[in-house]
Amino acid sequence: MSATILRYKYVPLDDSFKKPPDYKDGSLCIIKVGTIKFTHPKDFNDPFDCYPDIDGKAISKAYGQDKAFFKELGRRRNLSPAQRIQEKPKQLKNIEKAQNINELLNNEVGICSLSRNLLNLLMWAHYASSHTGFVVEFSVFNEHLSLNDAINCSMTCLVPFPVNYKKEKPIITSRDLFYEYFLIKGEDWEYEQEERVIDLSITHN
Template identity: 30%
Template sequence: MLVYKYMTLQGLDACLNNRTIRFTKPVNFNDPFDCAAAAADVAVEGLNIRTAGSTNADKLFLIRNGIGILSLTRNPLNPLMWAHYGENHRGGVIAIDTEEAGLECTETNIIPASAGNVIYTTVRPSVDGDHIPSHGEITAQHDRLMLERLFLYKSLHWSYEEEIRVARHVDPTRQVQYQELKIPISAIKAVYLGAKYSHALVDDWDRQLPRVHLKHRIYDIYRCRLDRQTWDLHAERYDPELPIA
């Protein structure tokens, strides 16, 4: 399966240089509701669940600090995604083959990519009365409905993301915000550069930004263009023999 990851220009360059993708703890997401199902025993302070014992609320708190999520999407040409996660159309997107990247393995992933379709709802999922295992015990073999409530439900507000998730265990140390996964070079199938990529380079007087189109030619590289009549983006193959424009 081919999926896509939006990034800033600096993040894109680091990803391509190091061949890594990042699993982030839900507690560090921009959505404070993410992976925080409703529980009657939740103690809330600014929507951060606080640990006190062995209640479901406590387990949710530990899960949000001990599980990493890789957020992917189906569409590399979503204008809203470019605006929110692609550095205002100045960044990039990588196309990842989930099989080659190891994102379908149920031994290393709690939720593989093929089972990671996010469910958008108007109602927050509840774990009242459920037995939630500790974060270290959660595996891909756990009850599917429970895994969905813990990791795959999001508010309908976020539906434009068309998100696909991969979940796995990460270092539970609170100071660690994310964990990187090394992937083979063959797993990266293409790179998309934003519609304002050339603008970013023109504005880069000190030449601090990476020239991704010059440094990384082992992938298919595409430039995003604005449609002249609609609100759509189009991808055009980039010819490295021609100047970026």
């Protein structure tokens, strides 16, 4: 049986309070419209967040044997089966050189950050308009999914995963660890007690 857990989203005040009821952006839309923002990692306030060191040769070898990866990549780019075959050597070469991997993923991935802590004064200061914003409480199911399973489920199951805080940037050498770098931050951020929902299913603005 799945257990219910509580997670919190610190939200700043913005001009969405002055917009029409069907306004789709802004803080109040979490309550008024039932939408929540997923942010590109490239827009995070920590320039080292989601930018690991990558062993491109090891990753390229693993992905070269994964037909599903290139099928999904082709779908995202509207490539025909023939075009996917033509593009595969180029993509593997880029991965091996670790060219544009961070840029590719950090532009296509959306992350929603939550916290386990409702009463953190620093979080209220940094993410809730210096204590003038608000916090939204989410009741989520603890499905005990693996990270890969949750990502494959896409938007059908929004499962938050705890962020791991480390002293040094990780080196990604395995395909199985590839998406885990979205869950690693420096130790200075440990006070946030952050958990992240990762979404690969749509393009985010």
